[in-house]
Amino acid sequence: MEILQNMDKEKDKKEKEIVRTFQAPKGMHDILPVDQPYWDRIESATKDLARAYGFGRLEPPVLEFADLYNKTSGEESDVVAKEMYVLKTKGGDTLALRPEYTPGMARAYMENALSRLGQPQKLFYMGPVFRHDRPQLGRYRQFTQIGFETLSGPNDPIYDAEIIAIFSDLLKALKIENWTLKINSIGCRVCRPIYKKQLTNYYKAHEKDLCEDCKKHLATNPLRLLDCKEESCVKLKAKAPNFLDKLCSMCTQHFKSVLEYLEEVSIVYELDNHLVRGLDYYSRTVFEMMANGKEGEVGSVAGGGRYDYLMETIGGHLTPAIGAAAGAERLIAVMKAREIAPPARAAKRVFLAHAGDLAKKKAFGVLKMLREHGIAVSESLAKESLGNQLKVADKEGISIALILGQKEIYEKSIIIRDLKTGLQEAIPQEKLVDEIKKRLK
């Protein structure tokens, strides 16, 4: 006997080990029912804004050709070089799980000739993206981006401001206050090369004081030196030439207008001439929204910018475009850190309990009938005791219970019980739907 028990224990252990190997992969998370209210809130806020601003949803596939990202986001960028999930198909194609949406949106725009539907095209999306990075607070390997993009149309700064306004509204809708908009312009293909050269020259003169990373970036993307947090590099930053002084007149005018539009709708911004962003395709306006954190809060919750040259790099025409994305998990992290509760879902459900085997069978039919009438019904029909069934109803916070027993079946009636007051009455079954609808109002 004892030996048998020991064997059972051994067996249990082995089974557990097998289960343990199937954890969710690193940085991937289950979104549980308890957290659903946050997601519902974010999804509905996003859809409401899309409707209000006239954006249509476009969902490109999760997989794209890896080259799409290599060419646009930049092979040197961390997102592509270090964090992209790349896979080879049986047919020999090299695909990538999208590390961001923007290139896919541009590709879809071109492939489906959306320009023929009118310009600009205002599009939004909401879905998973993947980056093989080390997880930490507000950062996962699979996470959810919510983005708005305005593609084509005139290169008008009003679109830049509109995108920013949408994200400002999104934060407002989620009751997230106390955030900072950081904004900068990184010029166009006319003025950026000139600035880059000046910047390179400046840093070359101080190369010995730079950190290793910056030495590397100096050759490939000198703008990123402005973003470095190494102490010695930070010191050099102070005297580095300021891009805002070096913008060409077109870019200066564009940027000035963006800021004026923002002022028009009372969006407060903070100029940050070190804001560069790690993706190659950006030009002119770039921005980021930071939740001003107490500890336990993620910093950046949304970011984006203009990418006028992206379409060109994948074989399209020069097409002005601006867009941005927010991280849903980060928004939720901020909401949780600040104890912003999403609205509790209205629990307007009824509960159906049975008493006895025959009633159990009939109750199954009643359930189906009620649900066909659009009434949300909970049950615990598998429990035999009426008491235990009502216990479940109580735990779920339900206010109306229906009780069906032998007696009611013969009388073609059903008991409707108010769980808050304890008052109950038997009513004819054919009046049940109307009575429930009346009481739920």
Next chain:
RNA sequence: GCGUCUCUAGCUUAAUGGUAAAGCUCUUCUCUGUGGCAGAAGCGAUACGGGUUCGAUUCCCGUGAGACGCCCCA
């Protein structure tokens, strides 16, 4: 990719170099014709592997997982 810390039931926490205690949760019963309360019972854990030791959950090493920070980003 680099660094720091953590690991006892589903959750929160105890304890000990002698094989683990509790609260909450969950299941059932008291109570298959009436829930909340109460009482009782039950399920259920020292992440894994190795070392030291008569004996390790405790000490040491490794692995794993997680959290957080850096880089970068949403």
